[in-house]
Amino acid sequence: MSPTLRSAVDVAAGGKTRAVIYVRISQDRTGAGLGVDRQREDCEALAARNGWDVVEVYVDNDVSAFSGKLRKDYRQMLADLDEGKATIVIAWHTDRLHRSPTELEEYINLSERRGISTHTVQAGTIDLSTPSGRMTARILGAVARQESEHKGERVARARRQKALAGEWMGGIRPYGWGLPTGEMRKKIDRKTGDEVEVPELDMMKAVPEEAEALRYWTDQILSGASIRSLVKWCADKGITTTRGNPVSHTDMRDMLLRPRNAGIAVYRGEEVGRGKWEAIVDETKYRAVAAILKDPARTTTPGAAPKWLGSILYRCGRGECPHFVYVTQSGGRRFPSYRCQTGHGGGRRAEIVDQYVEDVLVERLSRPDANDLLLPAPDAVDVTGLQAEAGQIQQRMRDLGGLFGAGELELAAFTEGMETARAQLEGVTRQLARAATQDPLVGLVGAQDVRKAWKALELEQQRNVLRALVTVTLKTPRQGRMPDGGYFDYDAVHFAWKRERGSK
Structure with missing residues (x-):
């Protein structure tokens, strides 16, 4: 049935023709929705001229039809049309409805099945009930798709050219850059729709306090700290992302691995040269952090953070058992104990074991020859x-x-x-x-008060010192009272030093 005949049938039935309007703009840079408002006004004027009753307006603002992203209102419109909500669809142009051949064919099938006609402000009436109308729609869709692809190529070339020139390519402000220039610019608040003034930012210059944080995080990773500990540090300091969200594990890792930190320009994940912005982190340190965080052998624990010094680090020494021990509450909540992962044998009081290991490490690092434990500086690294x-x-x-x-x-x-x-x-x-990369023992060796320096370390840093310096094995303890009058067998805690001869 043609659109004209369909309208006549509706009028003969005693009612006005029911129509819906669909408006969309692919990129709303101001957030004001001005593009969709203009489309809506033109579509409403078309409906008024034809005497149609607009029963619904569907709006997808700042959503590209070509990008493949979900258009919620468009999908809702199709569902409503399938339920018989209207028989007319009004759009500003056919390319506002669809630029994908798959979407077009779905729309054609729905139009044929439910007797829907399409009217546009710019391209006129598209009668999808006839072969010529469908051909016209497909041609217009192909032209729109070609325009989108061509625009995408232009944008990609422009971004690549900026990257190669070391310029800012736009996007979300990266943490560390965007120093206020002292000037203001007008912007539409996306939430309220009000026009507000915001500071103009120079994306080539570093924000001092954010730059200092990036340098601190970098040094901490090189000193053996974990991303988890840095995320906690940010939470304690009230530091957020540039969007104002709490810093997550992923956020921290991404910020540390950003080549921009070292003044390196990137295009599509590939380094393309030097940027024109201020480097915040020395390139050598950035490369070291990248090597550490991208190391496949790096242990990541998505679960709870370890709360004990030797959890999954101390070895079980019962017979030939190759497993590590971890802390359980099987001895009662008052007495957390190290037990083998396999569950065999008795436990060792975690608090006493950790304190003894700490005492031994502090004593060894306090000796006059503690410097011998430090790793030698890299030879001939140019x-x-x-x-x-x-x-x-x-x-x-x-x-x-x-x-x-x-x-x-x-x-x-x-x-x-x-x-x-x-x-x-x-x-x-x-x-x-x-x-x-910094030896985890640096900061302890040569310290005036080694125990105080040890206590100042985060638990993960203490665990890194343990990993680097010694392997602790919990042998089967003797039973009964020990020579010192207590019941803890210190001789059953075995130390195998990794950086010197001999063992304790």
């Missing part, structure tokens, strides 16, 4: 030379990308060249990491 080599590799990667983009290099050769360059860059990164 940081300047390695950084220059990294720059050359990155330039080669950019050159490969340029040749491939210009059609002068085949895909196979491009892929092989990029894989080789990435492997070389990873090797350079690991060498730079050796120059920046």
